[in-house]
Each structure stands twice: as structure tokens, then as C-alpha cells.
Amino acid sequence: MRPVLLPFLLGLCLNAEVVPTLQVDTRHPGAKVSPSLWGIFFEDINFGADGGLYAELVKNRSFEFPDALMGWKATGRAHLQVLEDRPGIPSNPHYLRLGAETSGAGVVNEGFRGMGIHQGESYAFKVMVRGSLPLKVELVAPDGHGLAEAMLPNGGGEWQWVRTTLVAKETVAKASLRLSALQAGEVDLDHVSLFPRHTWRERPEGLRADLVQALADMKPGVLRFPGGCIVEGRTLANRYEWKATLGAPESRSMKINRWNTEFKHRSAPDYFQSFGLGFLEYFQLAEDIGAEPLPILNCGMACQFNSGELAPLNQLDPYIQDALDLIAFANAPISAPWGAKRAALGHPAPFHLKRLGVGNEQWGPAYFERFARFAEALKKEHPEIELVAAAGPSPADDQFQAAWKAFRELKADIVDEHCYDRPDWFYQAVHRYDHYDRKGPKVFMGEYAAQSVGTGSTENRNTWACALAEAAFMTGLERNSDVVVMSSYAPLFGHVEAWQWRPDLIWMDNLKACRTANYWVQFLFSRNRGEVVIPVRLEGAEEGQTWVSATRVGQELVLKVAHAGAQPRRLRLEAPGLKPGQAVAITLKGQDGDENTLEDPDRVVPETRSLSIGADFQYLFPARSLTVLRLPLK
Ligand code: AHR
Numbered sequence: 001m002r003p004v005l006l007p008f009l010l011g012l013c014l015n016a017e018v019v020p021t022l023q024v025d026t027r028h029p030g031a032k033v034s035p036s037l038w039g040i041f042f043e044d045i046n047f048g049a050d051g052g053l054y055a056e057l058v059k060n061r062s063f064e065f066p067d068a069l070m071g072w073k074a075t076g077r078a079h080l081q082v083l084e085d086r087p088g089i090p091s092n093p094h095y096l097r098l099g100a101e102t103s104g105a106g107v108v109n110e111g112f113r114g115m116g117i118h119q120g121e122s123y124a125f126k127v128m129v130r131g132s133l134p135l136k137v138e139l140v141a142p143d144g145h146g147l148a149e150a151m152l153p154n155g156g157g158e159w160q161w162v163r164t165t166l167v168a169k170e171t172v173a174k175a176s177l178r179l180s181a182l183q184a185g186e187v188d189l190d191h192v193s194l195f196p197r198h199t200w201r202e203r204p205e206g207l208r209a210d211l212v213q214a215l216a217d218m219k220p221g222v223l224r225f226p227g228g229c230i231v232e233g234r235t236l237a238n239r240y241e242w243k244a245t246l247g248a249p250e251s252r253s254m255k256i257n258r259w260n261t262e263f264k265h266r267s268a269p270d271y272f273q274s275f276g277l278g279f280l281e282y283f284q285l286a287e288d289i290g291a292e293p294l295p296i297l298n299c300g301m302a303c304q305f306n307s308g309e310l311a312p313l314n315q316l317d318p319y320i321q322d323a324l325d326l327i328a329f330a331n332a333p334i335s336a337p338w339g340a341k342r343a344a345l346g347h348p349a350p351f352h353l354k355r356l357g358v359g360n361e362q363w364g365p366a367y368f369e370r371f372a373r374f375a376e377a378l379k380k381e382h383p384e385i386e387l388v389a390a391a392g393p394s395p396a397d398d399q400f401q402a403a404w405k406a407f408r409e410l411k412a413d414i415v416d417e418h419c420y421d422r423p424d425w426f427y428q429a430v431h432r433y434d435h436y437d438r439k440g441p442k443v444f445m446g447e448y449a450a451q452s453v454g455t456g457s458t459e460n461r462n463t464w465a466c467a468l469a470e471a472a473f474m475t476g477l478e479r480n481s482d483v484v485v486m487s488s489y490a491p492l493f494g495h496v497e498a499w500q501w502r503p504d505l506i507w508m509d510n511l512k513a514c515r516t517a518n519y520w521v522q523f524l525f526s527r528n529r530g531e532v533v534i535p536v537r538l539e540g541a542e543e544g545q546t547w548v549s550a551t552r553v554g555q556e557l558v559l560k561v562a563h564a565g566a567q568p569r570r571l572r573l574e575a576p577g578l579k580p581g582q583a584v585a586i587t588l589k590g591q592d593g594d595e596n597t598l599e600d601p602d603r604v605v606p607e608t609r610s611l612s613i614g615a616d617f618q619y620l621f622p623a624r625s626l627t628v629l630r631l632p633l634k
Pocket of ligand 1: 043045227228229230360361393447490491501
């Protein structure tokens, strides 16, 4: 906590200046703030899952990429052949036959843009082996020197798992994994896997602890997964199918990631989905971080920016059944088949699914028809589950209007709006929800992010100017808690060497993560959510530069003030019931172009101060800042 340097006046107004007031009507609390108002949106884009959150370090571990040796290369006098006869894992049938002409010949995996290895940490290695050739496994630095090594126990005539642990001698961002023969001979290898033992909650073969920690720290109210366009696929064959993501990770059939070559200028031909992070893990993650789970399912439509392929209406049943089964998987008691399946996978307790998205970012009549079919079937069996419908990619065009009209008629529970636009759009939209219909569907602002240059531009940056515009917009979401029930910034993660889309909330490399200015805005809103909206008005000044929302939690008034002016602004607070005493001010501020980066991660970070307040309270809000004030109430 930094010392207070009197950026504010306490209990006194010492000059004759007319100070505009924030009139806070604590006597007339408004709507309850939805516990899921501030959420997160996870999609496997930008190497968010494989190469990111999912801590596996070996790329193409099962030799299932179409270019079966992508990520692998021979070392020494080795011959590599990818075969599929008599596989160890029928659902991922390819395996590697390593032929070593001499001792030392072997094969190297490059990882996802290298492997991040931390000094002193243990790494769990495993591989399926057929054959008894003695092997050594090593972690190797880019210059070739060894970081860790172990001899593998010999395999036999049939496929079997062989395991060992490697302890790293150094921290290296771009290590590789080498398997080499200790004598000439031949051996079959499959599912070559390396995980840090230290993962989130130390779960074996789990998630990167630093990345989950960043999410948990936000205390998000909802976790939307698994996307995003990845739900839709470029074609229906490429869509996300949740059932295929359950069970032993080695048995989950790999698929191409739709972001692989989506953007030619940011192509990632080595981007596939192992589904090691599957639906059980998503539900578990939501539970761990205290967020409501919000799965989004394919509605029988491939991405309309790509093929737009449709499942004919008379062939929609399997898609609807997937949704019914998902509800059962999440919520059924263990005496029921899907509940028993969940228990067999290690989670007997239900996941308390309350909401389900039908389709991601779809639009047009074909979507409305399909949504109606889903709604009819799902509401019949599960009236308790709220359904989220999509309003397309734009927050205002004709398709958007048509979607709202259709979903009012269809009585959808919640409509998912998306917005990627310049910061100005966000300022102009602060009052967007003030006049929304209170009787229709509720709103999920399901994907939004201010774009410093323009939507889809590779030049976009996570600048403070963008984050502040989002903060102003978020005061409008909060004030309208009776209609806005969820929101999430998108996308969530970006790997600095493997991204397709920017800006992103959290950047990462193989070793560390960087929380952007936008992250801290989300963090502050989420951690200071409040329980009920308190009406607040700025009096004696044009709004234009300063946007406010207020909530109450217990005996505290929580004010959020996004001040976009180039000069500081002093405001007097008029709030009946304010109690003189100790308060807290949390400030986030910066220059417009400021960005947190992996090299300079703390350029824009919250500063917390405690302060004493008197009966008359004024506060000087810094230029270009977001301030959260937590003030005691009688
Ligand atoms: O967040 C990136 C993409 O933007 C999402 O996959 C999609 O829903 C939207 O178009």
C-alpha cells in the first residue's frame, strides 16, 4: 500500500470552487447484481489450450497430425516411420517406429515454440512402448547441452506404458525433448508426453498453474467455454464435439484447430486440438475458480464466416441429444447413466449447470429455426436450464436486430451480444442498456474488447486507452444489472509467438504470463462487484468524460468511476448514510499508449490506498483513470 499524498480532500471543502457532485441514492437500491455479471471467455485460439493452459509440453504427441512427423526430427543415424497397423490406441492409431543404426540415434520433439522448463522442477514423462530397445530421455537446451536425463525401463513385445521423472537443472524457455537409443535396434513409440508435476492444484497432467491462478484471482462469476468459432468449426466435421473430449487423454481423437490456417497472415499449421483440456476439465476449472459453467454447443451450423454448412432440420436430433446429454452429464445424480459416467471420470458431485449456449455467433433464419428446435426439446425436459441465443457478430446491424426480434418471439432467456470495435464505440455505448426492454430476454455481453487499431488488425494492442474505454462501458453494464446478467472480454489468452487474434486479456510465453491493463479492469470490476445496484448521478458537470456506477455490498458502498478526461476531476460525494471512517481507494491509471508486456508487466497495475472520510467527502479522480472507492455505510 502506498502512502497517501493527499490527492483528495477529507471532510473539508476549502475553497469556493463549485465542485460537481456524485449523487448516490443509497435509500433506493435498484436491481440485484447478477453473481455471473463479470465472467471469462475461454477459447482454444492463440494457443490458448494446447501450448497454453493445457500443460502438455510435447507437440503432436500421438503422431496424428496430417504431417505425422510435424514437431519431430531424427537425430543421429535414426530412421523414423509413422505406422498404423496394430496400434496401441485405436482412436489415435498412428505411432512412430524408431530405427536406430547406432547407439545415440533417436528423435527430438520441439514442443510448442519450444518447451518452457523451470530450474528444480520435476517433469513427468510417459510414453507407450512396444519393443525392448533400451532408451534414454533428456531435456535439452537450444545449444544442445543437457538439462535433465533418465534411463527408461525396457518395454516388451506388447504395447505398454513406460514412465519416469526428469528434474530440470536450469530454467530454459525453449528446451526440447530427446529420446535416444542406447544401442542399435528398433522400437515403437506412441503418446510421448511430458508434463510439469507442478500444475494447477497439482493435478497430474493438468493445467498451467500460473495461468489458472491469473483466472482464479479475478474471481470470475462465469466461465464460458469452449469458444468461440471453435464450437462451430469451419465445417460441421470440424465442429467441437464434447463427448469426444471425455475419458483417457490418449484416447481423445485429435482434430485440426480451426484457427490453424484461418488467417493466412497469422497461419499456424501446427495448431491442432488434442482435447487434453476437455469438457470434464472445463467444468472442473469452473468449479475450482468459483465460476458458473457456461458451455456453448454447436446448433447444427458451421461457422458462417467459413462454409456455413447446415445440418438439415430433419438431422438435428443428434445435436439436440448432445445438449440433453450434456445437461445430464453436468447435473444428473450418480444413479443415472450420465451421472454415473461423471462419477466414473472422478467427479461424483454435480456441476450445477444452469445455463447453456445454443450456437456461437450465428445469425439469420436458419439459426432461428434451429434454436427453436433446441429450445422446444430442452425446455420440455429441462425448464430449469436457461438458454443463451446468439445475436451474430455485430452489436447493431440488421442481422442483430433480426436476432433480437426472433429471440423476443421465441422467448429466449438470454441473448449473447458481441462487440469488437474502436474505443470510441465503447464510450458511446455506456448508455446502451439504459433503454433496453426490461421484459424481453436478458443480455450476455459475451465477447467484447476495444480494438486500438481496428477489428482483426494485427496491429491492435492492449493499451490503457482501450482498457479505460472498456471500464467506462462496464459502468453501463453494471448500472443495468436488471437486464445485463453476464459479460466476458474476449479472447482470453494469447501466446506471444503463436497468436492469431489480438488484443487478448492475458499474454503468455512458455515460462510466464502477463496480465494486461484490460485484465486489471476486469479484475477490479469482478473483485468489487457488489450485491445491489445503487442509483448514481453526476450533477453540475457534463458527463462526457466521467462515467460512474455504484453498488452496495453489506455495509459498504462501492463506486466505480472511469474518468477519461485529460485533467484530474474533483467530485463531491452526496450519499445519505455514508459513515465517516476508513475507506479504500483503488486506482488504475496510465498513459494512453501504455501496455503491460512480458518484459514490462507492471506498467498499469492497481494501486490501493486507505483513507479516512468525513461527513463531506470529495475526491480528486486522476486524469485517464479508473477508480474503485469502497466506502463505509451506516
Ligand atoms: O474471440 C475471437 C472470435 O471472435 C470468436 O471465436 C468468435 O466468436 C468471434 O468472432
